Amino acid sequence: MTHTPTLLIQKFSNGDASALNQLFELVYDELHSVAKKQRGRWNGAETLNTVALIHETYLKLWQNQPNQIENRRHFLAIAAKAMRQILINYAEKRSAQKRGGEFTSVDADSLDLMADDKAARELLEMHETLNRLEKINQRQAQVFECRFFGGMTVDDTAFALEISPATVKRDWQSACNWIYGELNR
Amino acid sequence: MxxxxxxxxxxxxxxxxxxxxxxxxxxxxxxxxxxxxxxxxxxxxxxxxxxxxxxxxxxxxxxxxxTKSSLSSDDDHPDQIAGYTIIEKLGRGGSATVFLAENEKGEKGALKLLRGIGLDSWSRHRFESEQHILASLNHPNIAKLIEGGITEKGDPYVLMEYVDGIPIDEWCDRNYLGIEDRIRLFQHVCKAVHFAHQNLIVHRDLKPEHVLVTKEGEVKLIDFGIAKLLQPEHPEIAAFHTRTGMRIMTPEFASPEQVRGKQITTASDIYSLGVLLYLLLSGRKPYRISSTSMLEIEKIVCEIDPIRPSEAATGGTIRVTTDFIDDFFDPEVTALRRGLEPAKLRKQLAEDLDRIVLMAMWKEPHRRYASALSLADDLENYLNGEPVIARAPTLRYRVRKFIYRNKIAVAAASFALFALAGGVAGILWQSHLTKLNAEQAELQAQRAEQVSLLLAELFEESDPTKANDGTKSAREMLDQGFEKVQTELVDQPAVKAQMLGLIGKVYQNLGLFDQAKTALDMSIDSFRKVGERSPQYVSALLELANIEFRMGMLHQAEISTREVLELNMEFYGEDHPEVASVLNTLANIYGEKGDLEKAKSTLRRVIEIRRLDPEPGSNLAANLNNLAILMHRSGELEGADELFEEAITIVKNTWGEIHPYMAFTLNGYSGVHQELGNFDRAEEKLRQALEIGRQVFPGEHPFIAVVLHNLGKLFETTGNFTEAKEFYEQGLSLRRHSLSEEHPDLAVSLNGLAGMLIELGEPEEAEILLREAIIIRQNLFDKSDWRIAKSEAHLGRSLLKQGRLPEAELLLTKSHQSLLVSRGEDDAHTLNAQRDLMLLLEQQARITEFSE
Structure with missing residues (x-):
């Protein structure tokens, strides 16, 4: 990679919008590779520790880089977005693979393998719902993204979005209410 | 406060x-x-x-x-592949990442690494054989496939010639190319596509990003046939189920048949070429689609006619999906980029070019240009000022009229046509598998084209305005074609055989099994007469076997399948997955025939073949599960137990605990334990199956009802009638919700619940359910079928409990007799009926005694 993350953030701060995309790509890729290494530690039903994952990704990307507050701030928001994208890409792939087929007790061959399908479908629905929220109230949607996809704490979210923790709490609750209402209509 | x-x-x-x-x-x-x-x-x-x-x-x-599964796929790549060193990442697509690579000579390649495709043995084989075919595609305007294969990590990859170019539309705009130059450039694209089609390769994903122009101004098509490699397909499903296509990534360039997930053919590429030409000429795409809703995409691509390119170029309103904000479009700039003013551009596109584009973009594949070459030729006609063949408005009007007059018939007819087109494509693709040499392949392709032309003709001549008042149905059209083929193709037996095979398939798609069988029989006969044992012959045979199986002609189905098996063994060798898949079909037939021994030994052979595979995956687990069920049925409980355990281990190792296959195998496994008397274990496994089932399936999935019913059955066996009733009730209400009123499983649930109601002292309630069950079964089964007798015996018992002795006597006597014949005297159902009959006689005797 020719661009360091710090440089990209500087470029972005200086008004170069494409730097943000490059940074996103960088974080996205790095999340993947860090997650792959962590994967060896997962087993059974244990779920992924997103916070640890994001932290490790951060350390990796900013190795030997000055640990400026701005770096971390931008990084966190982008990491949540990247996590979301990783999940959505996967869910889309899953639901595209889905096939029909009815159960018969004799011929299991005709059955599709769709362990994650239900969750994938629901996630895509949630993704679309969140897209709608983004149009209505962008900040609420961002808070939700950080908390839900990034697994970030209230304080991390407040730091990343440069708002007060109290606002994060209120936005989080409002976004939850909205999502809950939309998905259970 | x-x-x-x-x-x-x-x-x-x-x-x-x-x-x-x-x-x-x-x-x-x-x-x-x-x-x-x-x-x-x-x-x-x-x-x-x-x-x-x-x-x-x-x-x-x-x-x-x-997240765990999603992150398991990653971008880590081998440092070297096929003598090429990976230099940098170029980009990422849906499920592939592209890297730039270079060999020692400094030749550049684009390495496409497909992630998370999860190749099973069969797909792996197919991937290898197809990349082989793609590699043989040698044309100056097509980026060459250097090599394909599987990395050490098991990810499939393709290494292609690296093309340093920009998308054709951008190139034309940057260079201010006039309309005629654009057409000339586009003709090169058509010719390259045609070349590939002649080599039986369909691109499947033609769009500007895949049609590049180099610095030297040379057209290069990339990713030819790669889309096909990305589509996993299961042989076991293909054998007895209709295939489902993939959902495509670029809906704006996808043909209606692609959007609908139907067979993709050379005609699909012609459609995409039409869209590309639309874009090059008018500067706009015929539709703008960004909706994530497949339904909306389907509606637009399949139903809405695009506006003419000449209108689009001058600012006409393009159809967009609801969530799409159309890009700003400037007619002046567009015209300028073509060296014209808007009015002149409109004039130049109007008439001929409009028609050519729209002809390539017909919704119905058979109405498009027959080949990419004829599209190029028609453009040549335009350039030379000669009349273009795309001038046929009357046909359109005729079809319109027909549609308004007879909507349903047309729907059926176009369905039939899709199927026919699919048949032709099937031929194209199947030819691959037999690795025909180029000459033979071309012959096949020519014949395929001849067949598709004949088919188009056949349907056009059944035009309603000519032949009748428009009430002609797809069925009648097909009948007419069937007759014509028989009388008119006498001197071309090979073509005739193929046509008959296709017609048979259409009949089958329409559910007309008798006609389908007749046509396929004739087709096979014809093939045999000319001594042809081609893939088309095998395909017709397999289709016939399918119909015979569905019609319950199990013996014939067996014969046909066996022949397919032999031919496949010859083509592929004995231990090939394809052979395993046909053997699996054969095992199903044996199972249905009640020949458990043969079914089992056949499945054992299937399993043997699968075990040869280093990564047998889903197929092996499924085969083990199926064999275990058969062994359970024939009473080999311990053997079944072992197989289930192996299947469970495989599923667990491959997909973890929460997976449909886990639910299936646990369900079957519990059945064995119930029979062995391990009721606690059986209950535990069933509850697990239920829990997993609820996580992986939608709430109304039939499988959930199966497990609920099995739980009811288990509690019935252990004498816990209240609990049993609960589960039967849940199962029934689910089935009432998700199944048709005549479904046999509904009768099973009704019967189960009624049994419990009788035991719990509610015979009146039971009577209502049982009468419903009997009607369902009478409609489905032969009069003497034991399942009817079983329900009638239950009904007799419920009447007995209600004290309605004469009615009960009638039913119990009748059903007991029937069960004696069909199930034998030791059968539990027979014994139950007998017990009730005795009770009845006792009661009658008591009454007589009393009245005396």
Whole structure:
């Protein structure tokens, strides 16, 4: 990679919008590779520790880089977005693979393998719902993204979005209410 | 806290958010002490907030389990492949990452690494054989496939010639190419596509990003046939189920048949070429699609006619999906980029070019240009000022008229046509598998084209305005074609055989099995006469076997399948997955025939073949499961137990605990334990199956009802009738919801629940259910079928319990007799009926005694 993350953030701060995309790509890729290494530690039903994952990704990307507050701030928001994208890409792939087929007790061959399908479908629905929220109230949607996809704490979210923790709490609750209402209509 | 008293409940609820949730209740008490109304209001809002939070948190947990699988695919790549060193990442597509690579000679390649495709043995084989075919595609305008294969990690990859170019539309615009130059450039594209089609390769994903122009101004098509490699397909499903296509990534260039997930053919590429030409000429795409809703995409691509390119170029309104904000379009700039003014551009595109583009973009594949070459030729006609063949408006009008007059018939007819087109494509693709040499392949392709032309003709001549008043149905059209083929193709037996095979398939798609069988029999006969044992012959045979199986002609189905098997063994060798898949079909036939021994030994052979595969995956687990079920049925409980355990281990290692296959195998496994008398274990396994089933299937999935019913059955066996009734009831209500009123499984549930109602002293309720079950079974089964007798015996018992002795006597005598014949005297159902009959006689005797 020719661009360091710090440089990209500087470029972005200086008004170069494409730097943000490059940074996103960088974080996205790095999340993947860090997650792959962590994967060896997962087993059974244990779920992924997103916070640890994001932290490790951060350390990796900013190795030997000055640990400026701005770096971390931008990084966190982008990491949540990247996590979301990783999940959505996967869910889309899953639901595209889905096939029909009815159960018969004799011929299991005709059955599709769709362990994650239900969750994938629901996630895509949630993704679309969140897209709608983004149009209505962008900040609420961002808070939700950080908390839900990034697994970030209230304080991390407040730091990343440069708002007060109290606002994060209120936005989080409002976004939850909205999502809950939309998905259970 | 008095100061809070006048605050609204909402404000208070909002304040709660600053505190941890466990403290909420206590805080509400403090803040609202003495004001019950306010307290209740706040409690309500807080409860809603809690609900929403816990819903989201629960959701988050579920999603994180997904994260694991999603992150398992990654971008790490081998340093070297096929003598090429990987230099840098170029980009990422849906499920592929592209890298730039270079060999020692400094030749550049684009390496496409496909991730998370999960190749099973069969797909792996197909991938290898197809990349082989793609590699043989040698044309100056097509980027060459250097090599394809599987990395050490098991990810499939393709290494292609690296093309340093830009998308054709951009190139034309940057160079201010006039209309005629654009057409000339586009003709090169057509010719390259045609070349590939002649080599039986369909691109499947033609769009500007795949049609590049180099610095030298040379057209290069990339990713030829790669889309096909990305599509996993299961042989076991293909054998007896219709195939489903993939959903495509670029809906704006996808043909209606692609969007619908139907067979993709050379005609699909012609459609995409049409869209590309539309874009090059008018500067716009015929539709703008960004909706994530497949339904909306399908509606637009399949139903809405695009406006003419000449209109589009001058600012006409393009159809867009609801969520799409159309790009700013400037007719002046567009015209300028073509060296014209808007009015002149419109004039140049109007008439001929409009027609050519729209002809390539017909919704119905057979109405498009027959080949990419004829599209190029028609453009040549235009350039030379000669009349273009795309001038045929009357046909369109005729079809329109026909549609309005007879909507349903047309729907069926176009369905039939899709199927026919699919048949032709099938030929194209199947030829691959036999690795025909180029000459033979071309012959096949020519014949395929001849067949598709004949088919088009056949349907056009059944035009309603000519032949009748428009009431002609797809069925009649097909009948007519069937007759014509028989009388008119006498001197071309090979073509005739193929046509008959296709017609047979259409009949089958329409559900007309008798006609389908007749046509296929004739087709096979014809093939045999010319001594042809081509893939088309095998395909017709397999289709015939399918129909015979569905018609219950199991013996014939067996014969046909066996022949397919032999031919496949010859083509592929004995231990090939393809052979295993046909053997599996054969095992199904044996199973249906009741020949459990043969079914079992056949499946054992299937399993043997699968075990040769280093990564047998899903197929092996499924085969083991199926064999275990058969062994269970024939009473080999211990053997079945072992197989189930192996299947469970495989599923667990491959996909983990939460997986449909886990649910299936646990369900079957529990059946064995029930029979062995291990009721606790059986219950445990069934409850696991239920829990997994509920996680992986939608709530109304038939499988859930199966497990619920099995739980009912288990409790019935252990004498826990109340519990059994509960589960039977749940199973029944699910089935009432998801199955048709005549479904046999519904009768099974009705019968089970009724049995429990009788035991629990509610024979009147049971009677209603049983009468429903009997009607269902009478409609489905032969009069003497034991299942009818079983329901009737139950009904007899319920009447007996109600004291309606004469009616009960009639039913019990009849059903007992029937069960004696069909099930034998030792069968549990027969014995039950006999027991009830004795009870009845006793009661009658008592009554007689009493009255005397």
């Amino acid at each position: 008095d100061s809070n008293k006048d605050q609204t409940a909402e404000k208070l609820a909002e304040r709660l958010l600053d505190y941890p949730e466990p403290q909420w209740d206590q805080l509400i008490e403090e803040w609202c002490s003495g004001d019950d109304e306010l307290r209740i209001q706040v409690l309500n809002i807080a409860a809603q907030n809690r609900n929403a939070r816990s819903f989201v948190e629960e959701f988050q947990r579920k999603i994180y389990s997904l």
